[in-house]
Amino acid sequence: AQTVTQSQPEMSVQEAETVTLSCTYDTSESDYYLFWYKQPPSRQMILVIRQEAYKQQNATENRFSVNFQKAAKSFSLKISDSQLGDAAMYFCAYSGVASRLTFGEGTQLTVNP
């Protein structure tokens, strides 16, 4: 079974600074997808970014980018120029042959003004 691990329960960053959230996963599949979802206090799940495992190029979405290391099974999220609105719980998630999403434990990000 696939597992997703987020080893940082909490992180904080100063507004306008850069922060990196870590995620590792375990799988025997060769073709899969990885996602970062954001969950603000409203508890809505919002897609931040996604990465296809077969792509070597790291995905980017505006201020959000990933560092995907397939051999190391690592998938970190970098948030540049952090804004107050980035404060939320961030979940790393995996989707393989079965389309279900497997989530990590989450990282609570605080942005300090």
Place this chain on the structure above:
Amino acid sequence: EPEVTQTPSHQVTQMGQEVILRCVPISNHLYFYWYRQILGQKVEFLVSFYNNEISEKSEIFDDQFSVERPDGSNFTLKIRSTKLEDSAMYFCASRETSGRTETQYFGPGTRLLVL
């Protein structure tokens, strides 16, 4: 922009009662999912649904749970006899095509409290 909607946003029920949580997926989506999140814990997969039948379910999804697509728009999760441990946020999600490249879009969730 199309979005997944869920009703009710909050539900309080007594242990042993039946509850039905409702979802309206994005209109051209074909795959539907239910997840739950117990307070302070990670999001857990419950069930996926395609072509009017369950395509996959987790060990959490026991005989107390059922899903249905009663018409062309709604997707429901029924809990027959609620337990205290069913208290959680329940999320519906939908996906457009059979390709796994398509992202699952989540609804805002229903917060269920079982007393």
